[in-house]
Amino acid sequence: MKILVLNSGSSSIKCQYFIDQKSVSSALVERIGEEESHSEVKYKEQSFSSTAPVSDHHQALEIIFSMLKESNAISSIDELDAVGHRVVHGGSNFSEPTLISQEVIETIRSLIPLAPLHNPANLKGIEVISKIAPNLAQVAVFDTAFHQTMPEYAALYPIPYELSQRSGIQRYGFHGTSHAYVAKEAAEMMDEDLNTLNLITLHLGNGASATAIKEGKSIETSMGLTPLEGLMMGTRCGDIDPAIIPFLSHNLKMDIDSIDKMLNKESGLKGICGTNDMREVVMQAEQDNTLSSLALEMYTYRIKKYIGSYSAVLGRVDAIIFTGGIGEHAVKVREMVCEGLEESIGLKLDTVKNEIASTQSRSIHKLKSKIQLFVIPTNEELEIVLQTEKIMKNLTL
Known part of the structure; x- marks a missing residue:
């Protein structure tokens, strides 16, 4: 499969392009919204970069796809099978990677109070891809998802229970994608x-x-x-x-x-x-x-x-x-x-x-x-x- 992994931040977009689980290219745009935004793509042994104003995430993603094409990493967006997004906070709503729909987008939006610095930026990446390639499948992988197996006695804070239920205040955890990956790697190394x-x-x-x-x-x-x-x-x-x-x-x-x-x-x-x-x-x-x-x-x-x-x-x-x-x-x-x-x-x-x-x-x-x-x-x-x-x-x- 041909998968583009996207990590959309507040002022940057980073991505890696995988073919059959092997990373073949990477691209990034940094300092979005500034006068001297930096764009770079790496493919095989070559690197292409430029410095020019990038006004918003939509333009940043257009630049990324343009550079991926110019470097011959891809010929068209249409050849992608899917885009996988890193989404920081899935709350208690998402315990698994999820195919993105309008309902999923609205749920991620509702969780912005829990991750005001990250979820809005993650949403921008999702929404821009939807505009650029509306028929391309998108999947959200949540940093919090791996930890949704925590028992209630570990997840809850000892504050009034009713307040926890009403506000969503509880322990969610982060870095779940990393913890899950290295745990699987350790099991393989141990042959267990x-x-x-x-x-x-x-x-x-x-x-x-x-x-x-x-x-x-x-x-x-x-x-x-x-x-x-x-x-x-x-x-x-x-x-x-x-x-x-x-x-x-x-x-x-x-x-x-x-x-x-x-x-x-x-x-x-x-x-x-x-x-x-x-x-x-x-x-x-x-x-x-x-x-x-x-x-x-x-x-x-x-x-x-x-x-x-x-x-x-x-x-x-x-x-x-x-x-x-x-x-x-x-x-x-x-x-x-x-x-x-x-x-x-x-x-x-x-x-x-x-x-x-x-x-x-x-x-x-x-x-x-x-x-x-x-x-x-x-x-x-x-x-x-x-x-x-x-x-x-x-x-x-």
């Missing part, structure tokens, strides 16, 4: 049926989340109503005492928008040591920078706490998986997270394997470790292709 495995998956990038997977299903995850809850991240605070918010408002006279901006964009690694680039944090920590060392200790300590709690929730852990930019490349982070876990849960990190630089999926545990440990590069775009193909094949049955 995913539905028999208990896993802890750690998606560590600028955004970070942990998920407890029991017999192939998500039963707990660190992000909640929004991507702010959970682990310490690049610029997000993660778990904090909620009373900090009224404290800041009453005592420091900060308004709610300033507090929200601080917690989302000025906290985490950046808030502690001034940078959200883990490479810089590790380098500065190795040079005895006190705040960078503190940031690294805080970051890995909180991951370790989640591993401990998820081990208790799962009862038995078969494997732990590191993924995401930091999870895949930060040797020091993996080392610090695993330190001390041999005595508590029987996890034995092989430090030699851990230090080998590789872009391939690999194990980094010792042979006598009770729990297997993997580094698995995530591929959310391929997972969207797989989910989209599943929907398309079901249509023809």
